[in-house]
Amino acid sequence: xxxxRNVVIFFSVLAGLFSFFFHLLSLRIKNGIKRRLPPxxxxxxxxxxxxxxxxxxxxxxxxxxxKYGPIMSIRLGQVxxxxxxxxxxxxxxxxxxxxxxxxxxxxxxxxxxxxGQRDLVFAQYGSYWRNIRxxxxxxxxxxxxxxxxxxxxxxxxxxxVELMKNASDSQSTIDVSAKVxxxxxxxxxxxxxxxxxxxxxxxPSIQEHVVLVGxxxxxxxxxxLRVLDLQGLGRRMKACHNVLDEFLEKFIDEHLRDAKxxxxxxxxxxIDVMLSLMESNNTREMHLELxxxxxxxxxxxxxGMDSSSTAIExxxxxxxxxxxxxxxxxxxxxxxxxxxxxxxxxxxIKLSYLKLVIMESMRIHPINPMLVPHESTDxxxxxxxxxxxKSIVLIxxxxxxxxxxxxxxxxxxxxxxxxxxxxxxxxxxxxxFIPFGSGRRKCPGxxxxxxxxxxxxxxxxxxxxxxxxxxxxxxxxxxxxxxGLTLKRANHLVAIPTYRLRN
Numbered sequence: 001x002x003x004x005r006n007v008v009i010f011f012s013v014l015a016g017l018f019s020f021f022f023h024l025l026s027l028r029i030k031n032g033i034k035r036r037l038p039p040x041x042x043x044x045x046x047x048x049x050x051x052x053x054x055x056x057x058x059x060x061x062x063x064x065x066x067k068y069g070p071i072m073s074i075r076l077g078q079v080x081x082x083x084x085x086x087x088x089x090x091x092x093x094x095x096x097x098x099x100x101x102x103x104x105x106x107x108x109x110x111x112x113x114x115x116g117q118r119d120l121v122f123a124q125y126g127s128y129w130r131n132i133r134x135x136x137x138x139x140x141x142x143x144x145x146x147x148x149x150x151x152x153x154x155x156x157x158x159x160x161v162e163l164m165k166n167a168s169d170s171q172s173t174i175d176v177s178a179k180v181x182x183x184x185x186x187x188x189x190x191x192x193x194x195x196x197x198x199x200x201x202x203x204p205s206i207q208e209h210v211v212l213v214g215x216x217x218x219x220x221x222x223x224x225l226r227v228l229d230l231q232g233l234g235r236r237m238k239a240c241h242n243v244l245d246e247f248l249e250k251f252i253d254e255h256l257r258d259a260k261x262x263x264x265x266x267x268x269x270x271i272d273v274m275l276s277l278m279e280s281n282n283t284r285e286m287h288l289e290l291x292x293x294x295x296x297x298x299x300x301x302x303x304g305m306d307s308s309s310t311a312i313e314x315x316x317x318x319x320x321x322x323x324x325x326x327x328x329x330x331x332x333x334x335x336x337x338x339x340x341x342x343x344x345x346x347x348x349i350k351l352s353y354l355k356l357v358i359m360e361s362m363r364i365h366p367i368n369p370m371l372v373p374h375e376s377t378d379x380x381x382x383x384x385x386x387x388x389x390k391s392i393v394l395i396x397x398x399x400x401x402x403x404x405x406x407x408x409x410x411x412x413x414x415x416x417x418x419x420x421x422x423x424x425x426x427x428x429x430x431x432x433f434i435p436f437g438s439g440r441r442k443c444p445g446x447x448x449x450x451x452x453x454x455x456x457x458x459x460x461x462x463x464x465x466x467x468x469x470x471x472x473x474x475x476x477x478x479x480x481x482x483x484g485l486t487l488k489r490a491n492h493l494v495a496i497p498t499y500r501l502r503n
Contacts (some may be wrong), residue, residue: 118291312456
């Protein structure tokens, strides 16, 4: 049995190598002399430039872009890949030629954990994607839905304040990162699933899912190696999928049972809406089955739990690290809100300096450092450079946010005032700052996501001062990041809160 398995592996690898060299030969013939590729560093045979990515690809590709330019061609195994590192080229890809680059490449992790990429984020461009985007926008991510969920978000935030107030009374050290993650998890449960449920702790599995879909997986670039699972990612994908699938099955079954017992057509939450559509709308344009619903729910849970908490944590850390900025934020809060009450969402529009602080944090620490990869659906030549069909396009917004041609010589510094005279917002029209992407694949939940981040940060720094433990000074804070689909901090923030309000 072992011998047979080894023979299968050997011939799989051999077939893959023949396929790879034939692919390179066909590309060379097809491209010919007239087709000019973007500049490229020297790569290795077969491996291409995979070895240059390292543990922090956003940083390593930024370093290479300084030498090879804002559009760079690399090869990851059999896959031609284009790396974009300037706002001008981002605009060409995401706006001028958006329709050519609106699709997504195949991703083994998304195939496993998102049910064949039937979700909103990784689904390939087409009528199915357009319909589920419309569904998600109307039923969960619209401004009217955000308003509907406001009392729930307020309740969960007050629970966090009370918990931190108790820690303040006893001068206890708390894991701020974990508290924020727990808060956002509870908010997400209630918005997406209709209620909190303490029977399951799926946050670790959601975080594992985000890591896996954001990883540079050899099997995505060398399909012949998938059977070997050299990085062990395949085993992790299956384990992650099993946990999350069981969780989703239970919640969907409960919704189906409740709907049957009540015998009433009601839309209590997002799952109810999709189940209703599954039963009544089996059209060619949008045919929903349970796997489609699970995949879409995975997007909502991951975006809610992981993206928002990551953004909030970075803002809090930057405020603690920069006491000058923290003082200005708290002075604005005292002027707008006062020390006799907590922050309400209706106050947010008046907190203009805090908005600049959040935008500056998202510039330095973008939630998705290279956005979700795009894929070209046709051959195209832009400004003399040829980009082949089925090329992966990586938009390195971590690098764009540090471009000295846009942000001046202090691009590496945290300085919120830089936005005062720039007339830039978060909606993806200003390509030097696209934290939620732009074009057709722009994040449809940006309004809700930014509202959550804005309110949570405002409430936390209005209600509390934060002292670092063990005599640590703000400039001693470790700002090391950890690459993934989201750019998380490598270590949790731990601090001692002190309550500021009079009541």
